Amino acid sequence: MSLREVPSGAIGLLIQELSRLPGIGPKSAERIAHHLLNGDRNQALALAGALRSAVETVRACSICHNWTEDEVCSICRDSRRDASLLCVVETPKDLASFERAATFRGRYHVLGGKLAPLDDVGPDELEINSLINRVRGGGVRELILATSPTLEGDGTALFIANMLAMTEVRITRLARGIPSGSSLDYVNSQMLTDALEGRRSI
Amino acid sequence: MSLREVPSGAIGLLIQELSRLPGIGPKSAERIAHHLLNGDRNQALALAGALRSAVETVRACSICHNWTEDEVCSICRDSRRDASLLCVVETPKDLASFERAATFRGRYHVLGGKLAPLDDVGPDELEINSLINRVRGGGVRELILATSPTLEGDGTALFIANMLAMTEVRITRLARGIPSGSSLDYVNSQMLTDALEGRRSI
Incomplete structure (x- = not known):
């Protein structure tokens, strides 16, 4: 290649x-x-408008740090959602994936990333203090740590679990195993180990 | 799936x-x-600005119909480019591909598409009349029909060649054959037929 x-100019x-x-x-x-x-050049203008509007109106919810156009997001405002069950995710995108699955009826806390010492991301760069304060404020029964199933995601979960070890709150982690709908041919040994360890009676 | x-709102x-x-x-x-x-949200704003600016400033060159920000594009204004050699392409994108190859030193004419009777694209929807007028205006020695090597591209080339059959202008079509750098394993029979028909002495 x-x-x-x-090309130069506006197209470039x-x-x-x-x-x-x-x-x-x-x-x-x-x-x-x-x-x-x-x-249709209006499509380009519509995209430009959508970009501007998103940049200008979208900000972090003051409670869970999900993206919202208001002070508090629609999930935190929804009284039908169980406030005693908090799902801790890395990003608003992960939260959106949970919402699409539509099986979780609790609330969220968005960390804004995961601990990554090599990239200089420490606890102060994430919404960890606000999470601890939120849990210490009371009313939370269970914290589901839904950080990514990687070394850094596990490290972040462990760090949060340690910070809250002295509280009464139940702390859980998402189940690991073989992905539904996949074939065992394509499953690696780590997935099989996880699936064996987490096996359940039927 | x-x-x-x-999601609704500005992000949606x-x-x-x-x-x-x-x-x-x-x-x-x-x-x-x-x-x-x-x-960095400035990236989104920069993209929005680039979209707006391109929509507002980019228009068709009054001579060759390539995209330009002026009345006449930089290629048509460049006196070093051979005005007697016209390369006829379907789109400004095709023209950009030729310019990247940097081997053609003539000028262009952009049709704005190809004849497609099934999609109601006839000669009047394309810049064919302006091409004929340009050629009849004199000064053109050769017309290279660089429409795409498909049924519709060939049809468009044939249509233009017929319109100019009574003129003295030499009318050529791009060579077809096996693509440089490819393996014969991946070449289909049409490509091989083209390559045999167009074979040249070395």
Whole structure:
């Protein structure tokens, strides 16, 4: 592949900005830019408006730090959701995945990432203190630590569990095992070990 | 896959607009939206600005119909480029591919698509009349028909060639054969037939 020479001017700038998006290389960026200029240009304006509006209105909920356009998000305001059950996630995107599954009826706390000492992300960079204060404030019965099933995610969960060891709150972690719908052919040894350890009577 | 429920509000609108872009599905749209809100929000504003600016300033060159921010594009204004050699392409994107290859030193004419009777794209929907007038205006020695190597691209080339049959202008078509750098294992019979027909002495 030769180095792609990006055209100058307004089209070049548009291609450059598009190619900074995650998962979009220079070829896709060029295709999208030409598509937007070729077709209905109102689509490009609508996207520009949506970007501006999201940047200007979306902020963190003052309670759970999920994204919201209000002071407090709709989940924290919803009295039908169990306030005694807190699911701790890394990002608003993870929260959105739980909401799509639509099986969790408690509330959330968004950490804003996971502990990563090598990248200089310590407890003060995350919403860990606000979580501890929220739990110490009372009313929480169970904390589900739904950080990612990786070394750093496990480390973050362990750190939070240690901080709350002296409280009465039940602290749990998401189950690990083989993914539903998969074939055992594609399951690695760590998944099998987890699935054996966590086996349940039927 | 279950139906993805798009969140409402400013984030939902942003995801919706992003997922209308070519090659971007709902999952990528969600990932991009969260990336833009999570990181440096100036990136989102820069993209919004680039979209607006491109929509407002980019228009068709009055001579070749390539995209430009001026009345006449930089290629048509460049006196070092051979005005007697016209390369006819379907889109500004095709023109950009030729410019990247940097081997063509003539000028262009952008049709704005190809004849597609089934999609109601006839000669009047394309810049064919302006091409004929440009050629009849004199000064053109050769017309390279670089429409795509498909049924519709070939049909478009044939249509233009017929329209100009009574002129002195030499009309050529891009060579077809096996793509440089490929393996014969992956070449289909049409490519081999083209390559045999177009074989050249070495």
